[in-house]
Structures are given as C-alpha cells and as structure tokens.
Amino acid sequence: MNKKLILSFLLLGMFSIFLQHHPVHADPIPNINIDVGGSGEGGATSSISILLLITVLSVAPAFLVLMTSFTRIVIVLGFVRTSLGTQQMPPNQVLVGLALFLSLFVMSPTLSDINETALQPYIRGELTQTEALNQAADPLKEFMFKQTSAKDLLLFMNYAGDSITEKPATYSDIPLTVMVPAFAIGEMKKAFTMGFMIFIPFLIIDLVVSSTLMAMGMMMLPPVMISLPFKIMLFVLVDGWYLVVQSLLSSFNT
Template sequence: MRKVLVLVLIFLPTLILPQDELPFPSISIGISPAQNQRDLVVTLEILLILTILSLAPSIIILFTSFTRIIVAFSFLRNALGTRQTPPSQVLVGLALFLTFFIMQPVWTDIYNGAITPYMKGEIGYQELFSRMMQRVRVFMVNELINHHNEDNAFLLASSVGQKYDKIDDIPNTIIIPAFVLGELELGFKMGVLLYIPFIVIDMVVASVLLGMGMIMIPPVLISLPFKVLLFIAVNGWDLVVAGLIKSFAR
C-alpha cells in the first residue's frame, strides 16, 4: 500500500501538468539608435518630464512664493496657540494654491515664451531651459529689489570672493540662495507682526488672573478662546491671505 502511494506521489505531477509546457516570457531592455530626429525629441521630452517631476518640490520651495507663505502660516498657528489646528496638510495645501495663483503670470510667460516655441520646434531644449530660468530669475530679482533685500545677493557674492556692481550681473548660483534668504526674512517679519496682538491678549489675561489670585490656572487656557474670537471677528484669514498676495510684486 505504501509503495502504491509513493508511486502515485511521484507520477502525479506528470499526470496533472501538460506534457508540453509553455515557457515563461522573457523581458529585455535595450538601447537602440534613433531612426529619425523626432525619436530623439520624444526621448528628450520624456527625460525632461521625469527631471521636472523629481525636482518639482525643490523648484516650488526655492524658486516661488511658497517659502514666505508657509513660514507666515506657521507663525500664525503658533501665535494662536491652537497647536495642530489647522493641520499642517491644510496649511501646505493652501500655501500651494496661493503659490500657483501668485506665480500664474510667471507660468504663463514660461508657457508662451518657452514651452510653446519648443513644442513647435522653433527652439531647442537648451534655449528652452534658458528662457525658463531667465523668467524665474526676473521674478526673484524683482522680489529682492522691491523688498530691499538685494544686499543679500551682494553679501553672498562677497563671501565667496566675488564682487559685482549691479544685481543683474550676479549669477543664478548666488541669486537663488539670496532669494530664499530674503523670503525667510520677510516670513519672519510677518510672523512678528502676527504675534503682537496675540501676545497682548496673553499678557492681559495673565495680569487679570494674577490680580484675581488664580495663579493655578494656565493663562493660555483662558486666552485661547479670546484669541480665536478676535481672529474671527477681524476676518483674520482674509487679511492674512490678502496681505501675503499684496506683498508680492505683480
């Protein structure tokens, strides 16, 4: 009986599986020369899209208005003392939409002056990158000049042993960090202005509680609803968003 079971187990796979098994398909990746100029253009377009997608977060943070907006929102939330309300995802989403709105003229000029001619075959990819960077540079330089932060560019240039007479002569390798530093400086200035009214409320509430002898009650616990009510009464979100939009040169 055992011998029969052993024989069945040995020959069972041959009885179940078909005799002529299909082989597994093989996958191969190769590089072949382009047959015409259009094939090369398509390949470069794919590489360009992948590069932009991989660098999109850095581009949004460093070359646009996102830094100033998110810093101001972070200071506002800390000044209100609401901890995680609104959540960080909401603040980042709102900052992104405001960034797209503020940067819309820049995107439009890039599309009309760089992307459209490239898609029509009027310019090459090198000219495409040059025009895109030139338009973004104009935005960054205008922000530095309008907010009197052009000294950041000259200081950075002098720190690396370079000297320039005009901001237009400074290369992008210095303009970009100078712009980011200027955005951080403006964001902190706005944060200080946002903090002042809420600090006054905290001081008044703390003084009242101390005068009443209620030293065991945290002043923040009492002042939080008053700060939120004040922010709602003056329509704070509209004022903050409108101030941020107006702070950028249109």
C-alpha cells in the same frame, strides 16, 4: 498497523507509475526584454534623457520652495497657527494646500510668460532644449530680482568673486546660483517680520489673561485654556484670514 503501512506503499507505487506515464511539463518562462530606445546611439541618448527627467522631477520641490512665493506664504501661515496656539488646527495639509494655490496665483503672470516665451516655442520645435531653459529662467529671475534686496544679492555676488558695491540694474547677467539663495534668505526675513507683527496682538491677550489669573489667585489654572477662546474670537471678528492673505498679496506688489 501493518494494513495501513501496506496500503501506503501501494498508493505510493501507483502514484510513481502515474508520473512515469504522464510526465509533468512545466510552462516555459516568458522572455521579457525591456529595450528603451534601442541599443545604439539613440538608445543611449534616450536613457540619458530619462535620467535627466527623473533628476529634474526629484529636485522639483526645491524649485517650488526656493524660486517662487511659496516660502514666504507658508512661513507666514505657520506663524498664524503658532500665534493662535491651536496646535494642529488648521492641519498641515490645509496650510500647504492654501500656500500652493496662493503661490500659483502670485506666480501666474510669471508662469504665463514662461509658457509664451519658452514652453510653446519648444513644443513647436522653434527652440532647442537649452534655449528653452534659458528663456524660462528669465521670467523667474525677473520675479526674484524684484523681491531681492541689494544686501542679500551683493553677499553672494561678492562671495562668487564679483567685487561690486551696488545692486545690478538688470537681472539678465545674474546667474541662478546667485539669485536663488539671495532670494531665499530675503523671503525668510520678510516672512519672519510679518510673523512677528502677527504675534503681537495675541501676545498681549496672553499677558492680560495671565495677569488676571494671577491677580485672582488662580495660579494653577493654565492661562492657555482661557486665552485660546479669546484669541480665536478676536481672529474671527477682525476677519484674520482675509487680512493675512491681503498682506501677503500686497507684499509681492513691489
């Protein structure tokens, strides 16, 4: 035991002597300086621009949902899945992806107008940022104006202080703060109307299956297990997805 203790002290002394003759030099910490656009007036302007860009990107999903055809399409597709009773089939990713591409197809003329009248002139430097935004809002307001009923539009216009009784003839004088909510509630109303019509044939199948099982005395058997294959078969035989998408596309041709 004493030999081990003496050996430990000898090793500790040798290590301390080694450190005295060979000091350890730590690597200097690199100086990292992130400067966005400088520290002057231009830097402040760049910082504000970046902040505005981040804000726009954060609210972009709201623009997509409330200012395009996406709302009506995704609600109707959700009603189709609910009426079939297939739980999570098709999955949410498939329904949302299909709704996105259908929205892109429906909105393609509007997006083309925005590209020609606002985006390309802004890239060439012919328009300022404010002018480009105003030019881009006009095609969107034109699309929403065609799909918005007079009742929904007058609700928000009268609440905003405009005492009018008829739908304006043009969309240019209607602000987006009035147009967007009026368009959104109108889209939900149309989507729920289409969803109700989709529910009717599948509801009839559920009623027939339930009545048949009750008449046969098979009250312990869940009617969903029997009606689900019949609903899927009916939907496939009539080419249901084609009819739903055709109805959706036709509903925007106003």
